[in-house]
Amino acid sequence: xxxxxxxxxxxxxxxxxxxxxxxxxxxxxxxxxxxxxxxxxxxxxxxxxxxxxxxxxxxxxxxxxxxxxxxxxxxxxxxxxxxxxxxxxxxxxxxxxxxxxxxxxxxxxxxxxxxxxxxxxxxxxxxxxxxxxxxxxxxxxxxxxxxxxxxxxxxxxxxxxxxxxxxxxxxxxxxxxxxxxxxxxxxxxxxxxxxxxxxxxxxxxxxxxxxxx
Numbered sequence: 001x002x003x004x005x006x007x008x009x010x011x012x013x014x015x016x017x018x019x020x021x022x023x024x025x026x027x028x029x030x031x032x033x034x035x036x037x038x039x040x041x042x043x044x045x046x047x048x049x050x051x052x053x054x055x056x057x058x059x060x061x062x063x064x065x066x067x068x069x070x071x072x073x074x075x076x077x078x079x080x081x082x083x084x085x086x087x088x089x090x091x092x093x094x095x096x097x098x099x100x101x102x103x104x105x106x107x108x109x110x111x112x113x114x115x116x117x118x119x120x121x122x123x124x125x126x127x128x129x130x131x132x133x134x135x136x137x138x139x140x141x142x143x144x145x146x147x148x149x150x151x152x153x154x155x156x157x158x159x160x161x162x163x164x165x166x167x168x169x170x171x172x173x174x175x176x177x178x179x180x181x182x183x184x185x186x187x188x189x190x191x192x193x194x195x196x197x198x199x200x201x202x203x204x205x206x207x208x209x210x211x212x213x
Contacts, residue, residue: 022046022119022121022143022209023121023122023124023140023143023144024042024121024123024144024145024146024171024208024209025123025124025131025134025140025142025145025146026038026039026042026124026125026146026148027126027127027128027130027131027145027146027148028128028147028149029154029157029158030149030150030157031150032149032150032154033148033178034148034178034179035125035146036057036060036125036188037178037187037188038146038148038175039124039125040055040123040125040187040188040192041179041184041187041192041200042123042200042204042208043055043095044095044187044194044199045193045194045205046120046121046205046209047070047072047093047094047095047120047190048094049070049094050072051072051120052070052073052076052095052120053096053117053120053121053122054080054095054098054113054121054122054123055096055097055123056097056100056113056125057098057099057125058100058101058102058106058107058110058125058126059100059101059106059126060099060100061099062088062090062099063092063098064090064092065091065092066090066092066093066189066190068093069091069092069094069190070094072094073091073092073093073094073095073190076091076116076117077091077096079117080096080098080113080116083112083113084112084113084116088100091190092188092190093189094190094191096117098113102127103130107130107134107137108137110124110134110137110140111137111138111139112139114139114140114141123146124140143170144170144171144207144208145165145170145171145173146173146175147161147173147174148175149175150176151174171207171208173207173208175200180198182198183197183198187199
């Protein structure tokens with residue numbers, strides 16, 4: 001399969017309509033950087049003042065609470081602590097951050113957390129080598145995948161990955177440019193609302209965030 005053809009959009013490439021459900025896996029392809037910031041930005045875009053989003057970082061550092069966090073994010077933090085007593089979790093802005101191990105146990109904890117989050121968007125940032133195991137984790141029920149990829153270097157690899165993901169009826173978005181430093185920092189603080197300058201394109205967030213689980 002090749003992605004050759006019409007010119008690629010400036011910011012991103014989309015290869016599947018939304019399949020439905022707010023559980024999105026995010027990972028880098030090849031040597032691309034910025035997958036964690038993109039995952040955080042997606043979580044921010046799927047949150048609002050009344051409903052927090054959940055950002056799970058496999059292999060990430062324990063998150064620190066921020067001075068400002070929404071009541072919804074704080075309530076989600078409380079629920080996660082009740083179900084996962086040893087959880088490394090903190091409310092940050094309108095998003096609740098959870099760090100889990102980058103292994104099978106971490107994926108199991110992520111599955112529990114995504115169910116605790118109920119109807120909220122859950123975004124799971126993964127090291128590239130953990131993407132396939134996450135897709136096979138029955139408790140996660142992922143419905144979309146965000147790939148951070150440099151198409152100039154990894155076009156063929158992205159095409160193969162996209163074909164496999166589409167075959168699993170997943171929504172797929174490919175972000176071909178890393179977000180700027182300011183946007184990434186705001187996203188990691190849970191303070192990058194949908195449509196913010198420098199954030200993810202609206203079409204990408206609609207494609208990956210919407211729909212019932």
